[in-house]
Amino acid sequence: MNQSKPSFSPEVKKLLYLLFLCILGLSCKKETGKLPRDGENNNILNKVEAKAYVNDRLSKYARVIASLSRSTYVRKVVNQGIAKKFDGDYNILIKDLYKMLASPGTDQATHKLAPPSEEPGVDPPSPVDLTILGELLLEPVLVNNDTLYPQIYIPFSEPEQVDEGMEGVLPADPCANVAPLSPTEVYPYPVIVSYDGDESSGQEVFTGSSYDHNGIAIDGIQVSECFAKRHPVWAVTINERVDQSGRFPGDIYAQPSTGNAPTPIGADLYMPDIVVKQHKESWIKGGSEIQMQFGVSWANGTNPSTAQTRQFKLYSQTSLSQDAPIDITFLSRSQIRNKRTVPINFTYAPLSSWGERINVSYVENNVTKYRSEIQYYNYPTKGDYLYLIVYEYDDHFWEYFLGNGTSYATGGMGIPDQTGNYLTNFYFKSNEGPYLQTSFKIIQRGAFQSGANSGNYDINTDQLYFKSRHRTY
Secondary structure (H helix, E strand, O other): OOOOOOOOOHHHHHHHHHHHHHHHHHHHOOOOOOOOOOHHHHOOOOHHHHHHHHHHHHHHHHHHHHHHOOOHHHHHHHHHHHHOOOOOOOEEEHHHHHHHHHOOOOOOOOOOOOOHHHOOOOOOOOHHHHHHHHHHHHOOEEEOOEEEOEEEEOOOOOOOOOOOOOOOOOOOOOOOOOOOOOHHHOOOOOEEEEOOOOHHHOOOOEEEEEEOOOOOEEEEEEEOHHHHHHOOEEEEEEOOOOOOOOOOOOOOOOOOOOOOOOOOOOOOEEEEEEEEOOOOOOOOOOOEEEEEEEEEEOOOOOOOOOOOOOOOEEOOOOOOOOOOOEEEEEEOHHHHHOOOOEEEEEEEEOOOOOEEEEEEEEEEOOEEEEEEEEEEOOOOOOOOEEEEEEEEEOOOOOOOHHHOOOOEEOOOOOOOOOOOOOOOOOEEOOOOOOOEEEEEEOOOOOOOOOOOEOOEEEEEOOOEEEEEEEOOO
């Protein structure tokens, strides 16, 4: 006698799903604000131990994400989540993904997601997988004093667009001269790759895993950039842009304030647009954060009024640091791959109001005291040349682990003296050398002078097209 499968109304399905979520919530309700149970992770003494620990945690996340990805509902939630680009790139924090899966319909962002029981043909996530994911999230990924936040990044999520005038111009293709995927290289679900983000090895091909139609796990899948372009790949990596609370600090590319303390130059320097032509970030980690630093001096580092040599003032919004990065913009893989002109309208050198707070000593009643003052840049008594460096920022978590790494130091900023020492060195966090290091003459706003200067500076290299202009206000 044939027995038909029980049929439930949508209302009953919804009640059953909510009942499951209640059970799941009770099973996962434990002490959450704790440090990792394996407390030694708060005292890791070398990079080898740290990498082993981080990769172990990421591999556990990757295994459960691979299993969850078999659910059409999970794939829908992930795709909607990365489309929000909460930090500017196509990724979603796993902790946020879990909230969206465990509490459907209550997403705090713009996309409201209905429970899978209300969507015909959409299969819900596995209760077992959700329980495992919740258990993993109870134990933060903690390396000494750094809390790391795993994410899912999906390469090649950005729609390709062709800029006006660039029709027929093909961008660099990672699949050039690569044979098409064979039927055995096509999987019904995304291929999941875990990666700790350490770029010092120069790794470009990774090992991933997935499932077949019968629910059998498939390991050892070789994942290159070309493979990721042709087949869905979810990279389980560490987010490098959120703070220690797991939050993105917001618009870090806001215009600097011009203040209200004009100086004789009256010029603020800005970049109307930028073209970055070369990737300096691994394809499996996403787009690039472009930063710069600048300082002022004279053409040869000698103050003509005092004859003092090797004088250089590095821009800083505080007198406490000699490392003064300026966030320019975030560029996607597609923008760099297509060498796209990206309008940014960014004031990078607010020379009309640039000042830093310093402590000035004075004597009162035969007692030396100090008061805080703002010291402003004055042209040309504090320099009539601007020196700058543009580079791709990397947080250098692995390179700087336990302070064992050393930052890049540039050369050539100013004319070297007889001993070969340069005027100064910029120290910056990047996995590679800078896109650009250059200098040019500073002139007053509204003035005209032939040659490269702050009002009309253009430089076009194989890595970067950089422009500098005066704000006219």
